[in-house]
Amino acid sequence: MKYLLLFLIVIALIMQSTTAFAQDFFRNKSVGGNYHYGYIWAHRQSIEHLLTGHSQGAEFFFQTQTDGSKWWQRVHGYPQTGFSVMYFNFANPGVVGNATAAIGYVNLPMVRSKKFLFSFQAGAGLGYLSKRFDPVSDHKNVAIGSHINSAIRVHFLTRYKLSENLFFHLNYGITHFSNGAVKVPNLGINNISFSGGIFYAFNPELEFLKPEIPSLNKKIVPEIVYGFGVKENYPPNGTQYFAHTFYLQFLKPLSHKSRIALGADVFYDMSLIHFLADSVSDSGNNAQVIRSGIHAGYEMPLNKFTLLVHIGYYLLDETKTDGNIYNRYGLKYQLGKKFFVNLSLKTHWARADFVELGIGWRMR
Secondary structure: OHHHHHHHHHHHHHHHHOHHHHHHHOOOEEEEEEEEEEEEOOOOHHHHHHOOOOEEEEEEEEEEEOOOOOHHHHHOOOOEEEEEEEEEEOOOOOOOOEEEEEEEEEEEEEEEOOOEEEEEEEEEEEEEEOOOOEOOOEOOOOOOOOOEEEEEEEEEEEEEEOOOOEEEEEEEEEEEEEOOOOOOOOOOEEEEEEEEEEEEEOOOOOOOOOOOOOOOOOOOEEEEEEEEEEEEOOOOOOOEEEEEEEEEEEEEEEEOOEEEEEEEEEEEEHHHHHHOOHHHHHHOOHHHHEEEEEEEEEEEEEOOEEEEEEEEEEEEOOOOOOOOEEEEEEEEEEOOOOEEEEEEEEEEOOEEEEEEEEEEEEOO
16 A cells, blocks of 8 residues: 555656646647548559458547747648557458558648638658568568558548537548568558547647748759669569669749749669660660659648659650659758758659659759
8 A cells, every 4th residue: 555655646746847848748739539441442453352341440640730930830821740650451351451550740721710620631651561462371462562661641631629629520531551662562552541530639729820931032943862762673572673863953932832843864773674685784784774854843841841743754765664754752851951851752653663762952
């Protein structure tokens, strides 16, 4: 009994000493959960056999409501930033199994009233899939070749205020799992789901600040980016190759939250050597695996982060294996006024080519 009493006294002292910290920590915070119901999107005919029922999932999230203490928060309509942990059962335990993911995200408000909020959510993180392709034990799983994968989420969210602290929401969107072709097969799993749940806000009556927004410099900004990745060719469990990217682009700011891009790309992908004639590989003329093209794009800056989407067209491609169009979806993080790190996924429409991890220099 005396140990229990001592334990309670210690807990009381800790709570008393951390009350101020707790109040500050939970300021503008909320916690909640969602139930997901959906299906795997058969974006290719070759994965239709994986669809044996409806997927179900559960999600727990912890998020922060920005208050306008930084000018970029006001520009983007006072978004929420958060962290989510998710679990999905894909209704095919013997082949696809289940997925667990941890994702960081941002909710960008589009429509806001006193009781209603409609937002766009973009998030990225890591996922673990319990099942992957194995030539003996799981040869039917042609979607995923590794347990560890990237997890990318795009959702549309609706929120309705039930009481002072309690909110109800319904959402719709897609969660994508892929390893970026580090291991094949890598067609990817796209889980489309409706979700709904409740969340609790610790101090919902938040007063939004209105900081002064700096003037926009609309001068064109040149950028140079280098990135590299690793990819595997078919058949599975084969050789992995390095692939390199170099591009120069020019950015034109349209507003504080959007800018357009125009640039030129060079790709040096050693995995392409096997698509060329045997005489090429025998002669060591690796220059023929160089691809080049031009791209146009859109970028959205969010404080030090930038979301980007590019679409490109090959001008030089000796292999002719992937069509003429390529895409890039990614994220940049500003290290200072000049340098940034880049993480993006190069694709050919819905098929991943390789992950580009690198560094960039802003020449202004």
